[in-house]
Amino acid sequence: MDKGAVGTRPDDKEAAAYVGPVLRLEHVSKTFPGTRALDDVSLEIQPGEVHALVGSNGSGKSTLIKVLAGYHLPDPGATAAIDGEPLELGRGTDPRLRFVHQDLGLVLQLNAMDNIALRGAFVTGLSRRIKWRDQEQATRTLLDRFSVDLDIRRPLSEASPVDRTVVAIAAALEGWSGGRGVLVLDEPTAVLPPEEAERLFAIVRDLKRSGTSILYVSHRMHEIFDLADRVTVLRNGRVVATRDIASVDARQLANLMAGEDVDPDYRALVPARREDPVVLELREVCGGWLRGADLDVHRGEILGVAGFSGSGAEELTRAVAGASDRQLTGWIRMPQRSARWLDISRAETFDIPLVPADRGRHGVIAEFSVKENLTLSVLGRLGRRGRLSRGAESRATEDWIRRLSVKTTGPDAPITSLSGGNQQKVMIARCLLRDPQVLVLCEPTAGVDVAARVAIYDIIAQLARNGLTVIVSSSDLGDLVAICTRVVVMHHGRPVSELAGDGLSEHVLIHAMEGAQG
Amino acid sequence: MSSTLQERAVRVTRPPLARRLMRRCAFDRFGAVYVWIAIIVVFCIWVPSTFATVTTVKQILNSNSISGIAALAITIPFCAGVFDLSFGYVMSLTGVTAAHFLVSGWSVTAAVAIALVVGLGMGLINAIVVVVMRIDSLIGTLATGSLMAAFITLTTQDIPINNPVLGGPFSDIGQETIAGVSLSVVYCLVIALGMWYFLEHTASGRRLYAAGFNLDAARLAGIRVNRMRFGALVTSGFVAGVAGIVLASTTASGTPDAGNDYLLPGFAAVFLGATQLNGRFNAWGTVIAVLLLGTGTIGLGLADAPAWAASMFVGIVLIAALAVTGLQRQSVGARSRWRDRVARLRGPRRQQGPAAA
Secondary structure, X not given: OOOOOOOOOOOHHHHHHOOOOOEEEEEEEEEXXXXXXXXXXXXXXXXXXXXXXXXXXXXXXXXXXXXXXOOOXXXXXXXXXXXXXXXXXXXXXXXXXXXXXXOXXXXXXXXXXXXXXXHOOOOEOHHHOEOHHHHHHHHHHXXXXXXXXXXXXXXXXXXXXXXXXXXXXXXXXXXXXXXXXXXXXXXXXXXXXXXXXXXXXXXXXXXXXOOOEEEXXXXXXXXXXXXXXXXXXXXXXXXXEEEEHHHOOHHHHHHHHHOOOOOOOOOOOOOOOOOOOEEEEEEEEEEOOEEXXXXXXXXXXXXXXXXXXXXXXXXXXXXXXXXXXXXXXXXXXXXXXXXXXXXXXXXXXXXXXXXXXXXXXXHOOOOOEHHHHHOHHHHHHXXXXXXXXXXXXXXXXXXXXXXXXXXXXXXXXXXXXXOHHHHHHXXXXXXXXXXXXXXXXXXXXXXXXXXXXXXXXXXXXXXXXXXXXXXXXXXXXHHHHHHOOEEEEEEOOEEEEEEEOOOOOHHHHHHHHHHHHO | OOHHHHOOOOOOOOOOHHHHHHHHOOHHHHHHHXXXXXXXXXXXXXXXXXXXXXXXXXXXXXXXXXXXXXXXXXXXXXXXXXXXXXXXXXXXXXXXXXXXXXXXXXXXXXXXHHHHHHHHHHHHHHHHHHHHOOOOHHHHHHHHHHHHHHHHHHHHOOOOEOOHHHHOHHHHHHHOEEOOEEHHHHHHHHHHHHHHHHHXXXXXXXXXXXXXXXXXXXXXXXXXXXXXHHHHHHHHHHHHHHHHHHHXXXXXOEOOOHHHHHHHHHHHHHHHHOOOOOOOOOHHHHHHHHHHHHHHHHHHHHOOOOOOHHHHHHHXXXXXXXHHHHHHHOHHHHHHHHHHHHHHHHHHHHHHHHHHO
């Protein structure tokens, strides 16, 4: 099993001599144009502990993992040590750090054997011919440890999600004695159904017992309390706290994640709209994670759709805007426009704008200026017979820059010169220019700093008071608590419970989400 | 440099005229023009007797107008984020078509009209393959190009169509001159003007760019991205058809492989052009690039440079232009990366204090 020798593994004497954290990070910062993703992060991981890293979307978890994995070069001033030896961050991967990334990094067209061998080495004979029999034996020995029942000769695309995760872990541990080093698991349960996640937890506990230190990234509360010894909370790129898991409860942890930056008692104070007419109805929406979801949305309400990843919460909001990338079945109608039900695959005819979760990939057009980004969805209106009127375009842009107080040097500034929060305001303005009845927001405050976050809450609240209907999904529960007049909790692809907006707290919401799961 | 410094309040006043002019003429917008001027100066000194003449100016314009039309033809699909590798074959095909029907006794108007319809049809086929059948444009247009080549060989047996008829009124389309400048130059300018207006001053032009830069974002913004890409490929086929007809008229023959020579220089011009003006694929950038490359090539010919020099010149200019632009594009990222690197080099010394303490 331990065929690929790891050159830098310290010998036993040395390892015994050094007592202290396996991994120590100090003063790690990372600045991207417009945002500070990590701000003076320090972290220590003790031998044999499961150290949970938690934080909402955009809190800097993934950036920290990418710095560790050598994808990003941190800002100057960062120091790191692994096993007492200095570690140069952002310079390739140290063999004592092993990663299982969120997308697992497997080649699904290949089988388990190939995937594991790709990370380590193929067993080769003379003339570099692969000794398939030995290779198979080695793979079996490695996977036996995880008691996984898997045909290692079939492509991984045919394996179940949890089996794939196990193969990814095995591949990450390939050629490693499990001694002084850290295994990083980045949201390993994000796409696993709960019953399969249990199997993964058993493996994590087993690894821990064998002395492996694990950095476990997740935002699922119960996993953290099940598995972790200590927990570090990130918020807006800063370490808020590191605690022993025994000394905190879920409520305190949620409060730490929400942080004091945004007043936890901030409420947008939009009146509940139960008596107002229903403007949007969805029935029996299936496909992807969704398994027969129904939804009624009233005029002027801010409806939150909550649920752990894999519950279908984000998918449902995307489906409303006709922006789902899956084949969906089901029905949608806007009763005030027409009593006819439309197939959900034609939802885009309602022209409901969406602020996407991944601003960089689906929202911002990096090559465009602020003006060009802002007016993109209403170009037809700005001018006559297809000719663009520069004046009308500039007026519209300057108007919205003022209304949403976008901080920019001017309409012609490149969009990439804006901070995350201001880019998000431009995205919201792009949607509002379409004069929508219903607006869909996914992760409205991802990668948005504190001040802009409250500003965005205020904008959304003001819109709702003026009668705009807003549907929000967010992995940052603070968003939902702050602005929603009503929250629907999703589980297994359908709404299972509903919470009124007033009196809602993050604790109550988490409880409802976990109750749904349990 | 920090993010907070970049975000000042909206400035309503415009910067002073001098600064605006400076910016307008900045090297990163007009770099190719300066390089072009430099090339002209070099050749004026190198071969003053033959290069610095009105004849040479006309020669540069006339001999590059077809390259210009061809390069403009592929600029549009590039704006929409799709390749059109088949345009050389479209050129050959339309030229051969026009020649074939003229030789069969059809009128010039009819023959040209049929050839234009063929160009449009080829664009339509490309659009169906790429947009409707969802085949990657690089491979899809390579395949359709191959089919066109097969069709040309099938109908012509690879024998050029030469007939006195072609030297008649048909040849005037490309060869007729106004003050020594051929009509083909006029066509090129008219097409460039139309494309510039479409890309810069119409809603559809902006949508086309959006679809090319970020397909998902454009789709979410309500843009019918498939319609954009479809239209771009059809237009490309049509404009390539025009180039093919003008080429056949200029050479007064229907040559089965006439368009092949335009493939690589066309792409070179489009990519070089995309480094100019607004940093996107654009009409005038393409025209400037064609002129720059054409001037260099003809100048080298006049200077009796060896035969390989022209291709070498195109290669060097292209790599240099893209390298310079690449550096400018990443300037923000690169500058901070460089700062990182420099700081890292200095780092150990600076960090010695706290580490020792």
